[in-house]
Amino acid sequence: MTRHGRQNRRRLLSKGLELNEHTLSMRLERVAAHVPAGARLADIGSDHGYLPVALARRGAISAAVAGEVALTPFLSAQRTVRDNGLEAQVSVRHADGLAAIEPGDGITAVSVCGMGGETIRAILEAGKAYLSGQERLILQPNGGEQPLRQWLMDNGYRILVEEVLRENRFDYEIIVAERCEAVSYSAEQLYFGPLLMAARSPAFLVKWRRMLRQKQQTLDNFARARQAVPEEKVREMTRQARWISELLG
Numbered sequence: 001m002t003r004h005g006r007q008n009r010r011r012l013l014s015k016g017l018e019l020n021e022h023t024l025s026m027r028l029e030r031v032a033a034h035v036p037a038g039a040r041l042a043d044i045g046s047d048h049g050y051l052p053v054a055l056a057r058r059g060a061i062s063a064a065v066a067g068e069v070a071l072t073p074f075l076s077a078q079r080t081v082r083d084n085g086l087e088a089q090v091s092v093r094h095a096d097g098l099a100a101i102e103p104g105d106g107i108t109a110v111s112v113c114g115m116g117g118e119t120i121r122a123i124l125e126a127g128k129a130y131l132s133g134q135e136r137l138i139l140q141p142n143g144g145e146q147p148l149r150q151w152l153m154d155n156g157y158r159i160l161v162e163e164v165l166r167e168n169r170f171d172y173e174i175i176v177a178e179r180c181e182a183v184s185y186s187a188e189q190l191y192f193g194p195l196l197m198a199a200r201s202p203a204f205l206v207k208w209r210r211m212l213r214q215k216q217q218t219l220d221n222f223a224r225a226r227q228a229v230p231e232e233k234v235r236e237m238t239r240q241a242r243w244i245s246e247l248l249g
């Protein structure tokens with residue numbers, strides 16, 4: 001589990017709000033909402049297997065694969081599936097990324113959630129051969145959305161739905177994409193999300209007001225830093241702060 005995940009879990013435990021396959025976090029509940037009814041889902045990096053098990057318990061999917069690269073979460077997912085008597089419907093596999101998918105699975109949706117956008121991108125890039133191109137991708141990056149959207153565009157995916165939500169003091173984005181004809185997004189659209197940017201929801205605006213404050217603080221720190229900060233880093237941060245200011249008007 002990432003530092004972000006551990007912090008989040010500690011906070012939930014301290015509030016007596018640890019979630020499970022019966023009650024998903026709001027974040028996973030929103031991810032679940034984008035899994036088509038009757039899907040054959042591959043949930044990559046499934047940890048406890050809460051998402052596929054909750055969906056199978058509700059009769060919302062017809063089958064699932066829960067893939068985990070790390071042994072402890074793999075065993076935990078196996079336990080969740082066993083405790084719910086879902087062994088026939090949910091296969092738990094100890095595998096790196098999309099290698100959890102086997103040709104006979106007939107997967108129609110792939111979820112990769114709760115990891116950095118760069119990690120999700122690396123999983124998609126390394127595992128392209130396991131995708132037929134017919135699957136819906138439901139991605140929930142913790143940061144690093146821009147490189148993930150870039151990968152989607154470069155690989156012929158159109159973004160169908162985007163959401164931003166705030167839970168336990170973290171902003172989360174959900175990106176749903178499917179393969180289609182070539183699509184082109186501008187640099188700003190890749191940064192903010194083409195649909196989020198157009199919709200300008202209250203949660204989106206709150207997120208970017210907060211991000212602007214953080215960037216301005218970082219730029220102030222760069223200016224005061226005794227050691228030189230690489231020029232390229234300052235230029236990139238300045239450009240992002242300008243984009244955010246323009247977006248917020």
Ligand SMILES: C[S@@+](CC[C@H](N)C(=O)[O-])C[C@H]1O[C@@H](n2cnc3c(N)ncnc32)[C@H](O)[C@@H]1O
Pocket residue numbers: 001002005028044045046047048067068069070073095096097098112113114115119123
């Ligand atoms: C923070 S947890 C998120 C769990 C769940 N998907 C969620 O959103 O709540 C990330 C999980 O991804 C797993 N993971 C990271 N890289 C992976 C990879 N290449 N293949 C499979 N699992 C991976 C980690 O072991 C960890 O259990």
